[in-house]
Amino acid sequence: MARTQGSHSDITGPRVRDAALRLFASEGYAAVSMRQIAGEVGVQAGALYNYTPDKQTLLFDLMKAHMDDLLAAWEAEAAPDAPMERLERFARFHIRFNYERADAVFISYMELRNLSPENFEVIEGLRRRYEDQLERILRQGVAQGIFDVAEPKITTMAVIAMLTGVNTWFREGGRLSLPDVQKIYWDMVRRAVMPQGAPNLD
Amino acid sequence: MARTQGSHSDITGPRVRDAALRLFASEGYAAVSMRQIAGEVGVQAGALYNYTPDKQTLLFDLMKAHMDDLLAAWEAEAAPDAPMERLERFARFHIRFNYERADAVFISYMELRNLSPENFEVIEGLRRRYEDQLERILRQGVAQGIFDVAEPKITTMAVIAMLTGVNTWFREGGRLSLPDVQKIYWDMVRRAVMPQGAPNLD
């Protein structure tokens, strides 16, 4: 796999990012060396600096791209539904999107402390914007008398933590499919916001 | 703060562990050097090796002690209640215990990949034993017809992820007290397991 010479700017760049993403996710940013990334790509360490000014920026770019993708994907998915339908859409979206990009999700949560203060602020801002999407759904549902949620911000944090937790245990090929898991978690989310005493319309 | 000479075996040991716990939590195991830990304690790096054979064992000992404490504390807290009371006890216990030991909780989750394979197995086994405590409560409630939980193992993972998430945002001194938060989260847990259509007895 190791190359010796040549010009490959348009394919090496993505390969550097892919290798960094996978290595950072599995071993951690601080534990991965630039030589290790270079080895995966099949170049020498010095060549990486054609694609990133330094290791910190490489991490930041990966996290920034992930957060941008996440927000764009949700924007594309969201529709002007009623709050209950929007909430279901959000729960299923979050599980599927996070599962498909497990490495990026993992990094974006685990490596926050390895960002420079300025870079941290950027990522935190994007994360908050995503959380606001869910909070707004909850507040709309409350305003319309559809949801019984006393603390929308806390429920937002709780629901996102619960949904993100799927990635810690779910693997395809087991007893349950991803749609099975989406249904089970959506049921828990629905219960968390539904006025109690209401009939189960499942 | 830096010392020059002397014998302090009985106080330096705990101080090394405290410094390592705090530094590992805030900067990450791989990013913290033995010299950094020594500097916090006020000794030279070489002196640390009177208290741990190596850096890896220092990390493992911190995580092992935390998991032992967690299981022992729950064992002391658990009483032969009915499932609903046991579940409430678990939810409130988990939030409080994790909040009081935020650094150890953080490390025990974030630094799993930096454990040697043998050490990882030990910690994973203890974590599973803790999860089993909750799963058993859920299964008892289902058996007694008190809970409506189709997938006890998944609900276990979901509830623990939700409860552990408190640590990511809650800080004392804000609008809500810890008991407030315990009540809010217990309400969500209760809804997740309660048969639907049942009246709200809150």
Add this chain to the structure above:
DNA sequence: GTCTATATTCTGATAGAC
């Protein structure tokens, strides 16, 4: 665009004086 070579600093861990 990639290579080789290198500057500089830091790393975990050990040896021996006190």
Add this chain to the structure above:
DNA sequence: GTCTATCAGAATATAGAC
């Protein structure tokens, strides 16, 4: 039990040849 000094290697990043 802690110090100083040190080993051997690895780290990020840069310079200059091709």
